[in-house]
Amino acid sequence: MKISVVHTIFFSPTHTSLRIADAIAEGMGTCEHKELDITYEKPVKNILIEEGVAVISVPVYGGRVAETAVERLRSIRGNNIPAVVAVVYGNRDYEDALIELRDIAKEQGFIPVSGGAFIGEHSYSRPDRPVAEGRPDKADIDTAFAFGSKTAAFLNDWSGEFIDLQVKGNFPYKVKGNKTPQTPxxxxxxxxxxxxxxxxxxxxxxxxxxxxxxxxxxxxxxxxxxxxxxxxxxxxxTPFTDYLFKNFSSRRDPELFFSYRKI
Known part of the structure; x- marks a missing residue:
């Protein structure tokens, strides 16, 4: 298929998921790019994406896709078009978030063909206790760009059928912990x-x-x-900042997955 347009769909309060989505889309080449930002509000009406490729990028909260992102993604459907799914986590672990995002994309009418888990500065990172500070950095952005390029090449020379994208994670998904009332x-x-x-x-x-x-x-x-x-x-x-700083300060690198082609 020839990629005509790339739709970036992202939930990104601290802009890390946005940066990854943009880098992937840029790697896909000089086709038209359209942006669908679901960070600040749910779409006022259901949206149908009928052509091109979607890049769906969201943050990981507690090893799952952020609940607000899940709610807003339910208002967006694809008309059987390929999708790149990307999760961004704060250097601890993405656990079941990528497989959950893959499943959500499928339920919404997209065909996940590649997936990636990228690292962004943790929401709880502080200057005196940094956790993945400054990420995604240049190496991450370069990886995301190359990931987009490889996915585009994967799609541009193919006119057949894809089988399910296999990614790391478990189903049933990890059970979410109880919500705590603490706020900034x-x-x-x-x-x-x-x-x-x-x-x-x-x-x-x-x-x-x-x-x-x-x-x-x-x-x-x-x-x-x-x-x-x-x-x-x-x-x-929060005490969790100390825990993250102590146990998850070592650099982790992106993990990438591609679907196999069905001949």
Whole structure:
């Protein structure tokens, strides 16, 4: 098939999944690129993608696809078109996230033909306790670009049928842990109430009351507000940061998978 258009579909509060999606799409060549950002809201109506190739990129939360991303992906369908599925995790483990994303893509009418697990800076990473700080870095982006190029070559010279993409992971998927009510908090002395954190929160869980506060029921702990506050007025402290820093600071590299062609 000749690739006419690449659709990047991403949920990316801290922009790591977006960077991977863009690199994969760029690797696919000079065809038309269309972007579908589901980070900040669910599509207002169901979307059908009828041509080209989709690149679906999402973060891993606790070894599974982020629940908000799953909910929003359910509004997007493919008309039996190939898809690249990519998950981005914070250097610990992606566990069942990639196989879950592959299955979601299939359920939504896409044909997963390649998949990758990439590394992004962990949401809980802090300057004094870095976990995959600065990733995806140049090596990651180069790998994602080459992954896109290989997938494009794989598709451009093929007009047959694909069998199921095999990736790492288990089914039934890992059981998710109980949600904890902790959220980022605001250092009032540093906060100027500019409202930027309200704008970038993917679940609209932040609001201005007497100060900037988060709703623990809707906060997904993506820490976009912590990482992007221009005044460093948002903080999130959890013992899990110490655990990650101690046990998962060694570099991990992307893992890539391709489907076999059915002759």
């Amino acid at each position: 908090v605001t250092i009032s002395e540093l906060c100027t109430q500019c409202g930027y954190c309200i704008e970038i929160c993917p679940t609209q869980s932040i609001e201005l009351q007497d100060g900037i506060v988060s709703d623990p029921e809707s906060c997904i702990k993506c820490c976009a507000c912590v990482k992007e506050c221009p005044n460093q007025a948002r903080v999130f402290e």
